[in-house]
Amino acid sequence: MADRKTDTSPLMEKIPSDLLAPEQVARWHHAGERSTYRFLRNPLDLKELNKQKRCFAVWSDNGTLTYVVPRNSYDLAENYHLSLHYDDGPTLYIFGLLQDAVARTAEFFLGLEKKKRADSEFSIEGRGTSALNFRALSSMCFTQLFTAAPKRSIRLENIRLSIQQATILASRPHPISLRLEYCEFEDGGVAFIETLENRKTSFGSLFLDESVPFDDENLKRFLQIDTIEFLSLPHLKNKIAFLPFSTKAGHLRYQIVPSLLLNAASLNLVTEKLDLTIEETEDEEIESFPKDPVLSFLRRLAEFNHLVEFKIRFDFLDCDSKIPKSVVKELIRVVNTHPNMKVLDLSIYDDDLEWDRHVQTLFDGIKNHKGLRTVILNVDEAAFGPRHQYDYSYLQELLTNNRYIEVMNDNRERYWGDETIRKLYRLNHFYRGSLSLSTDPSPERQVYVAKALLGSALKSFQRSALLLSDHADILFELLQLAPQDELSEQEGTSPSPAIQRRKRKRETAHGGSVKTGSGAHS
Template sequence: MEEIKQEFLELIPKERLSPEQRAFREKETHGFGIAIYQFVREPSVLDEILPEIRHCMSIWWKNGTIVCFSASADMLYQERKLFFALYDVGKHKKRLKCAIYGASNAIIAETAAWFWSLQHSGRGQAALEIGYRRFDEDRAFDFAAFHPEQLAQILDANPQRAISIDEGTWTAQQGVVLATRPYPLRLTFCSKSGFVTFTDSGTAFIEALEKQKSLFGSLCLGYVAFGMLTRENMERLYQLEMLDELKIRSVYKDQALLPFSAKVNSLDYFFDARCVRPEDFHSLDIPAKNLSVNVCSDVWEVCDQFLIAMLNRMTTLGHFTKFNLELALSCNVHYEDFATVEVTARIADALISFINANPLLTHLVFD
């Protein structure tokens, strides 16, 4: 195997570890004796140090923090930490799981702002996933430690990179930064199992979006984003006219129809069919041209009536270019038990009418 030349990193021998570095060694969770490196010179591009990254290693940074690289990076030290993952890195387009450990929130934020601002190759799948695993609540990072200027620096350094925020309480000022980038940001909240809140329930974030003149890009509210925005702010979200794509995975039950009214080019919506009635679609406005709907239900009859009502309304509107429909039926519901010839014929007729009434349709998936 060809030996990789160390141009940016050097191993710190055990006998040369400083008192602060030895203190980190003593806080190891499993006592593996994790190798600690330091920078010979700091990189400006992420790809510069990737060839030198080994599995389960730590890099000491000048402010007294450690950046760890490991599949279990968030469980290596008994210290305050911030976990993150980088996607589509290096020539093999791999995922890099990392964590930053430090004595205070401020120095962890400083290190994150520097590391996340390294240039990340501009491929379409490049992504930064922030804080999606947390096993030690007492040593959890406080995301309010990011100054608005640091957050803006992180985003602006790699405007093509998707951002996923999966935990933490974020300030109103940080919400404004997220909403006001001068390029189409791709932003996701709660794609994993974490919980995200705003100190003002997202009011500043929504108000900043309302004033935004340029295209935002895409916004995704994941399955556990429920309650991140108030009902009022969710209603205001659906009225925004500068979102290109909106993905909704959780809503207030009494607002189940509102996402359909979102003034976006693309809408991706997951919801429970029991929250709506077939007649609700008779006059429903659906501005999106590209529509993806994932319908869950434990009652087939609800899906049957819902599907036909939705297809009939989309037939009337006639402006759709893409349509993806997926049924997520309960394990207790079997399609073949309910899909009689008559039911199948009704759905097929509604689908054929929809196709004929939408001449711009180029993509159709019915699963």
């Protein structure tokens, strides 16, 4: 019998069309009806499926039909109940009338995966009006998914998870990235929450898209878990809409409709990193900027002082008005009442309201913040100067007043502007490096300062002055180490008699001669 790892016998055979039952006929979205095959042996791994030159469909004895789309191929099944997506192929669409059979077939293909790159992506998507019951799938399949790629991102959509499966997902020994969309837990999420409560290390990132798989009481319990680094939540109904702000997760991404913000006085903010989108929904369309609710929210936010990162977006598709100046001023107050804030993110997406007209007000309001390091904006660079003339004067003033701030776009790329801005960034970088070095007790500090004085600061008065101001003690040490006779000669003065005697003694010891006055001595 051939070694399974090297088996080169035929993988599959075509089922004669006249023997196909209606449910065995492969119907592709683009290619139409095509042949159906059966495996003659188990595939070696997913790579063997990827090596096939075209899409194919395989019938299994349990009554399921699997459509296989290898890497670099494209099509999709006309009808299916579950799909498996590997970021580097293949994609599998499984059709079957029995949910348990569909889950078993998925388990078979999941078992074909071998070691992959650690940060790969994978998704399982159920198709239908209700969540696909995945109970028949062995919980060990989820263990295998992370064994093959420990840091991979996993997305589950429209799946009903068993208690064992939920426990496996919540108990990985390393941080993971898990996205649940329209998913359900067999027990309402109790086992998932209890496992997370007992964790001692970080869970990683959890994205709950479109719906939350917990009832209100379990959601309150879930939000008290402090081992989630990043948590993303969708809109929540009125009476629990403020609960997410009290999460102990390190970073919260949340969406909320503006009308709920009028009651922001009861909001309790715990998280240190907040990413908030204020947006309209089908039930609440926005025609003009909801100034009062937004101001109410920002004023409540200004009563706290512990935010480290803050991102806010206004996503109003049909809103004709702009962001009011009063909202910008209240936002500035929020930034300044949070002294440890390092990142202010005002980046926008397609239809978000823009910040261009408020750049000067914003920069002037935050320029003295001691902790702020990064401001993220998506604006036309003409917004950095008056009358949109690309003179960058607003940006120049900000960078001159605060040498720690960097202004970036949403790709985390600096706005470099003109040569003046580039020089400012370089000077500020030098300034921060010099200041951080002044607190460095390492013995190499003297060497670094000397190299800087003779290198990047040699022809710059500003940089030399910064170094000498920050490192006066090092300058004193360098002067102490320098030979006094060399310093005298460099200054153009005659060495003292004592220095002349020391110099003659040194050079005589080395067989040399020294000239003094008009005479010579050997």
